[in-house]
Amino acid sequence: MHGPGQSSSSAHRGWLAFLLRERPRPRALRERPGAWRAAVAAVCFGAFMGQLDASIVTLTYTSLRAEFDAPVAAVEWVSLAYLLALVALLVPAGRFADAHGRKQFYLYGFVVFTAASAACGLAPTLGALVAFRVVQAVGAAMLQANSVALVTTSAPRQQMRAALGVQAAAQALGLALGPTLGGLLVATVGWRWVFGINVPVGIVAVVLGYYVLPRTRARTPMAVFDWLGLLLLVTATTSGLLGISALSGLALPGWSVAVLFAVAVGTGAAFFVRQRRAAAPLVDLELLRSRAVSLGLAGALCGYLVLFGPLVLVPLVLTGRGTSGLVTGAVLTALPAGFALAATAGDRVVPRALTDRDRCLAGSGLCVVALAALLAVPFAVAWLAPVLGLLGVGLGVFTPANNAVIMGAVPVRASGTGGGLVNMARGLGTALGVALVTLALNGGAAGPRRAVLVLLLVAALTVVTAWAGSAGTAFGHNSREEP
Template identity: 40%
Template sequence: MGGRSESVAGKRNPRLALAALSLSMLMPSLDASIANIGLPALSHAFAAPFQTVQWVVLSYLLAITCLIVSAGRLGDLIGRRHLLLIGIVLFTVASLACGLAPTLPILIAARAVQGIGAAIMMALTIALVSGTVPKERTGRAMGLLGTMSAIGTALGPTLGGLLIAAFDWRLIFLVNVPVGLINFALAYTSLPADKPAATAKKGPRFDPIGTVLLAASLGAYALALTWGEGHFGALNIGLVIAAFIGGAVFIQSQRLVAAPLLRLAMFQRPGLALSLALSIAVAATVMGVFVVGPFYLGHGLGLSAGAVGLALSAGPAVSALAGVPAGRLVDRFGTRRIMLLGLAGMVLGLTGLSTLPMLFGVAGYVAPLMLLTAHYALFQAANNTGIIQGIGADERGVVSGMLSLSRNLGLITGAALLGAVFAYGAGGAVTEAVDPAALTHGLRLTYGLIGGVLALGLIAALRAKPVKA
């Protein structure tokens, strides 16, 4: 698509535009983790059990998972800047509703609406990079957005804890309101306008049936892996089956409708499907490390809760610091080489995590964790840049949504599946009384499994062709 969407607008400040995109990435990432720390306070405030209160987190994540691809496609059709502004307003107003919610059901509903706004913001932020910064600086911009995502995820529990301790649980949501207003002002004044996709001007513009099928399938999958707090029963199995059946029906529907939500032909482009699959695997790896880590450091090495948090914080800190330098390396050496380097470094980090803690204790865990997260930043910057640069302008929204979806599915899968692998390797329930040797076995099994998956991904990436439009 030509015109203003393919170049940086003349009179607009690209630095302010990048600041707007950075806030649009930071806010949804922050709210994905900030509410977790408030669950005990919410349980007390509303006199509700944990199983009910956890829907404050689940409703947000499910809304993002179900709608992020559709949000990207809608941005392609009606204009990405226009829809991003709507998403920011929706997120900000819903944050205000969360902070003022008089009952738990209203809070859960407001969080779902907030998740819709977050889905729009996450889907379109990456897609808007190409129209905001010059092509030769795309890697740096992607690195910066990766940094903001890491900062938001890492900052959430800390900021939430401080706000609850000093004020009230309502502040963890109300803090979004002034930031959202600033974000809207920056986005409105600095982001270049774009045009709807030319291919969508005639005939059907959207695929409502496909949208519902995809949302239902993704929602069933996400619920299957989060329902029951790790206890995988008949309901979970039923939801997984429903998710796969729904996914198959969705794919068939995309072959029949005039204006499909996903053009299946684009997956035939070299490298795209592999890049999305690697994004799922890498996100699952990182989440798995942070799910397993607290149990091993706490029960296996005997650290206090505070010491565990401090040790694990080294990972997000390194990822945040490495984001921008990673983007510079991508711009200088290209996406393929940096992506391969990132994958190789992650495999090496997982190898260290499965062996060094037994020899060097906490230092043996933190050092390879830092190696892993630094190379995670390299992979993210390279993979995201390669995907967006290799996709036509009229599909950047939907592909950006798929990229964000792949990360979200990886996080959910990593938390549920790899947590179950660790528990299995440790001999069942992981408690303070479990034998440290059993925890070591669970650790090695989990990191060996995901290390093997990433090694296979590295081999596939070495043999694959880069993404092409």
């Protein structure tokens, strides 16, 4: 006989198993040679919405200040809380997905992201909005930690770089459309629809993903969860990002910056010690011992720093000189447009004989050329558009190839963790791009040139990581999950 407690426990396990069970794709779709393209298209919904949401929210600041009678320092937490939670949760979300199923976590991530977006649009107070943004970041972490993994495990090995290029282009498109769409929504239907627009897209994405995403075949079981490792990781990333944000203008006491960075370094070191000793670590440090992974992640951080730096620099400089917002936006669009063009068409234009390492070197070298040109030419509209377009092309060639190098060196069973690390590097690069450019602009008239010089040095470092990290890298496994 089973007692009431046993029946309840069995029912609980039954519901948990049901929720974590991944459903297969329809056989007719699964057996089609190009089925992987439908899976990549589904992942692009999340890639697009993630970047759109990152760039669209800043357009609501003025409206939020007026509606909630709040200062800028309070309103900017709408973005900051999201970024802090997202970066801290990317790796644990990827680790959970590696253990329990990447498809399932991606779909549940969209459900959480969509529901939280609706709640943000209905938020009665600024505090509630910030809280809902944290929940939204939880869903975004489940999405982003699995996006790269789902692409690499869906596409055939020979198509992986092209598939990652399409995913990167979807990110660039979201980034490019964010300011324009955000301004349009705020000016017409109000700031709440900046969040509400996510709801219909999220519903379509969940239904599409349910049918076209492949199940997870290779998993990394997790008997226990490393809660101490998670606490150390959250503390390290949150302290570091708060310190970076303070450097870029967040209203915090001067002494707190040193304290935040000290805490970040201390807890970061403790996290790595913990990962060596934990029975089931969040991050298998064997992954980071590979030069392709560790230096590839450094390259990803530098690449996104170079991408986001001009997105802060150009509007501040041009609008400060009296250029209209319309012209500034058009000039700035050249950067993500060049990125999207190269990321999608690069495989057809660049000779196929070039390896991923060659493409990383070519793309990062092109970034150096573009930033050197930006340092030499007048900082005027006529010069900025073509130079930013060239910079975008370089990043569009570099990013998919660099991601392919990283994910090609990560075992299939750890794809979620690898994807989480890639997106964590992206988030840190984004924050550093904003902070370093803002700091450089505090230098008076020479500020813009100083900011470009910083970006040029980072681009040169990207060339170094491409040269040293991807040398000799080969794909040692079949990336696909299902036939």
